[in-house]
Amino acid sequence: xxxxxxxxxxxxxxxxxxxxxxxxxxxxxxxxxxxxxxxxxxxxxxxxxxxxxxxxxxxxxxxxxxxxxxxxxxxxxxxxxxxxxxxxxxxxxxxxxxxxxxxxxxxxxxxxxxx
Amino acid sequence: xxxxxxxxxxxxxxxxxxxxxxxxxxxxxxxxxxxxxxxxxxxxxxxxxxxxxxxxxxxxxxxxxxxxxxxxxxxxxxxxxxxxxxxxxxxxxxxxxxxxxxxxxxxxxxxxxx
Numbered sequence: 001x002x003x004x005x006x007x008x009x010x011x012x013x014x015x016x017x018x019x020x021x022x023x024x025x026x027x028x029x030x031x032x033x034x035x036x037x038x039x040x041x042x043x044x045x046x047x048x049x050x051x052x053x054x055x056x057x058x059x060x061x062x063x064x065x066x067x068x069x070x071x072x073x074x075x076x077x078x079x080x081x082x083x084x085x086x087x088x089x090x091x092x093x094x095x096x097x098x099x100x101x102x103x104x105x106x107x108x109x110x111x112x113x114x115x
Numbered sequence: 116x117x118x119x120x121x122x123x124x125x126x127x128x129x130x131x132x133x134x135x136x137x138x139x140x141x142x143x144x145x146x147x148x149x150x151x152x153x154x155x156x157x158x159x160x161x162x163x164x165x166x167x168x169x170x171x172x173x174x175x176x177x178x179x180x181x182x183x184x185x186x187x188x189x190x191x192x193x194x195x196x197x198x199x200x201x202x203x204x205x206x207x208x209x210x211x212x213x214x215x216x217x218x219x220x221x222x223x224x225x226x227x228x229x
Contacts, residue, residue, distance in 0.1 A: 009155060032216050034216045041222075041223075042222060042223075043207075043220030043221050043222050043223055044158075044207075044218075044220045045220070046217050046218070049215075049216060049217065051215060090157060090158070094215060094216045101146055101209060101211065101215060101216065101218075102160060102163060102173070103160075103216055103218060105157040105158040106157055107155060107157040108157050
């Protein structure tokens with residue numbers, strides 16, 4: 001079984017500041033890792049994913065995450081945030097061995113970008 | 116494509132009442148999921164289905180039932196509503212062996228049980 005720990009429940013930052021949202025996972029098998037974003041009053045959307053290959057993955061809107069197997073982490077970073085990045089971010093994991101493709105989600109981190 | 120649609124958007128139930136949350140997708144996805152989201156708790160899987168006629172329990176199935184008679188529809192049934200079922204419910208879908216973990220979510224149903 002897999003589990004996910006998001007270390008911060010809320011992260012307030014000022015516009016144009018850098019941000020890091022932390023995620024650690026636990027699994028006895030190899031995994032795929034994901035970050036989902038939820039804007040206010042909406043469903044979740046996939047932001048980026050790590051499946052294999054390069055450990056640094058990027059999204060189209062400037063976020064990046066790095067898979068660190070030794071530290072079992074998949075932290076999300078952005079060098080300069082915008083007001084529009086205000087949302088809740090969920091880290092998720094699934095077994096790389098396939099099957100029902102169930103995701104296990106962390107509890108979420110609310111990112112608030114202030115002017 | 117409408118993607119994943121959910122109805123209703125909001126609902127208030129009295130304790131003991133029943134209701135069905137509707138979910139439909141038009142992407143020909145064979146995997147579908149129901150989650151509940153509670154503040155500060157993330158998403159918990161209630162039930163999932165890997166195809167028409169096949170359903171299985173997730174992490175928190177008590178108090179809920181599902182059916183999957185078609186590929187498109189995956190309704191969630193609450194038989195005897197309890198205050199603990201106050202939550203936001205999300206339906207999601209994905210295609211097997213497409214992109215692992217890439218689930219498409221509906222807009223959610225906000226349910227209050229009083």
